[in-house]
Amino acid sequence: MYSLIKPIFFKFDPENVHYFVVKRLKWFNDKFPLGKTIIRSSFDVHIKGLEREVFGIKFRNPVGLAAGFDKNGEYVEPLSNLGFGFIEVGTVTPMPQPGNDKPRMFRLPNDEALINRMGFNNKGVDVMAERLRLLKDKHPDIVVGGNIGKNKATPNEDAVSDYIKCFDRLFDVVDYFVVNVSSPNTPGLRELQEKEPLKKILNTLQQRNRKNDISRPILLKIAPDLTDAQLDDIIEIVAETNIAGIIATNTTISRENLATEQNLKAETGGLSGKPVKERSTEVIRYLSEKSNKAFPIIGVGGIHSAKDAQEKMDAGASLVQLYTGFIYEGPGLIKSICKALV
Numbered sequence: 432m433y434s435l436i437k438p439i440f441f442k443f444d445p446e447n448v449h450y451f452v453v454k455r456l457k458w459f460n461d462k463f464p465l466g467k468t469i470i471r472s473s474f475d476v477h478i479k480g481l482e483r484e485v486f487g488i489k490f491r492n493p494v495g496l497a498a499g500f501d502k503n504g505e506y507v508e509p510l511s512n513l514g515f516g517f518i519e520v521g522t523v524t525p526m527p528q529p530g531n532d533k534p535r536m537f538r539l540p541n542d543e544a545l546i547n548r549m550g551f552n553n554k555g556v557d558v559m560a561e562r563l564r565l566l567k568d569k570h571p572d573i574v575v576g577g578n579i580g581k582n583k584a585t586p587n588e589d590a591v592s593d594y595i596k597c598f599d600r601l602f603d604v605v606d607y608f609v610v611n612v613s614s615p616n617t618p619g620l621r622e623l624q625e626k627e628p629l630k631k632i633l634n635t636l637q638q639r640n641r642k643n644d645i646s647r648p649i650l651l652k653i654a655p656d657l658t659d660a661q662l663d664d665i666i667e668i669v670a671e672t673n674i675a676g677i678i679a680t681n682t683t684i685s686r687e688n689l690a691t692e693q694n695l696k697a698e699t700g701g702l703s704g705k706p707v708k709e710r711s712t713e714v715i716r717y718l719s720e721k722s723n724k725a726f727p728i729i730g731v732g733g734i735h736s737a738k739d740a741q742e743k744m745d746a747g748a749s750l751v752q753l754y755t756g757f758i759y760e761g762p763g764l765i766k767s768i769c770k771a772l773v
């Protein structure tokens with residue numbers, strides 16, 4: 432079915448198609464009880480043995496939706512009905528911001544990839560918190576991750592206060608947090624992956640965690656472009672700050688070995704999809720082996736098939752996430768991965 436619709440979708444601007452599809456999906460889900468039933472019975476995964484417990488959270492299955500797809504937490508219920516075991520929303524920032532000028536998302540069909548320079552376009556954390564509060568009242572069972580970032584206008588020296596604002600505002604409505612310091616589309620953001628600024632952000636959030644009766648697992652999302660020495664630092668930082676785990680990886684700034692023509696691959700932004708698969712798996716394997724499996728890893732980057740997901744698991748991931756593979760393969764990919772992972 433998806434293979435019939437995909438060529439039509441791929442004729443239009445990717446960002447426009449994205450919103451066209453998710454809005455229709457939500458409308459179908461909200462307005463027609465029958466619509467919801469049809470979506471669920473077609474896609475939802477009811478396979479025994481898929482449940483996982485990772486960093487203290489029970490996941491109905493290990494296949495999640497990666498950050499960036501639902502930037503404002505608007506489509507969590509309909510997306511969950513497609514079979515995802517968890518949905519990561521964001522990246523959200525304290526204040527709303529428009530992101531970069533359009534066009535800012537590009538398909539590279541010859542490489543089954545995307546380049547994006549969205550720039551954390553989002554409606555701000557207050558809007559997201561309210562949406563998720565309503566969602567959690569209705570569906571407390573849907574596992575939601577809150578991926579948090581800083582506003583473009585906030586200098587790196589003040590970044591920690593942006594992360595705190597998002598953390599505090601979302602604390603009651605998400606199940607886990609992701610500190611995003613790895614997007615290539617906010618100038619200077621990736622400098623926060625350096626040891627000292629990173630420790631400051633994570634230690635401050637962990638202090639907030641300790642002040643509450645309950646704490647929320649905090650994960651760190653890293654870029655695939657880190658060197659081995661930087662990955663060693665990450666292992667040390669996880670141990671020192673006692674955060675719950677790592678998400679590996681975000682998009683890459685590399686353009687190596689692409690079949691796509693020069694003018695398109697020269698677009699600024701983060702590259703995702705098949706070309707990032709190997710490097711992201713390498714990063715997972717390195718972290719897992721070097722740390723002696725000291726912390727859980729969510730594996731993301733170029734998963735377009737059940738085999739790709741299995742490779743991430745074999746490299747040391749406890750859970751996986753999809754974005755670009757979901758665009759290229761459609762929602763059927765979730766079930767096919769789940770079937771293979773039982």
Ligand SMILES: Cc1cc2nc3c(=O)[nH]c(=O)nc-3n(C[C@H](O)[C@H](O)[C@H](O)COP(=O)(O)O)c2cc1C
Pocket residue numbers: 497498499500521522536545547549551578611614652680681682702703704705707731732733734752753754755756
């Ligand atoms: C259009 C687009 C927007 C994204 N936005 C975010 C984001 O806001 N925050 C984030 O942490 N990752 C974001 N990502 C990265 C994905 O979550 C994921 O880490 C990356 O794309 C690699 O996975 P994939 O190859 O399955 O797409 C975005 C990816 C794409 C393609």
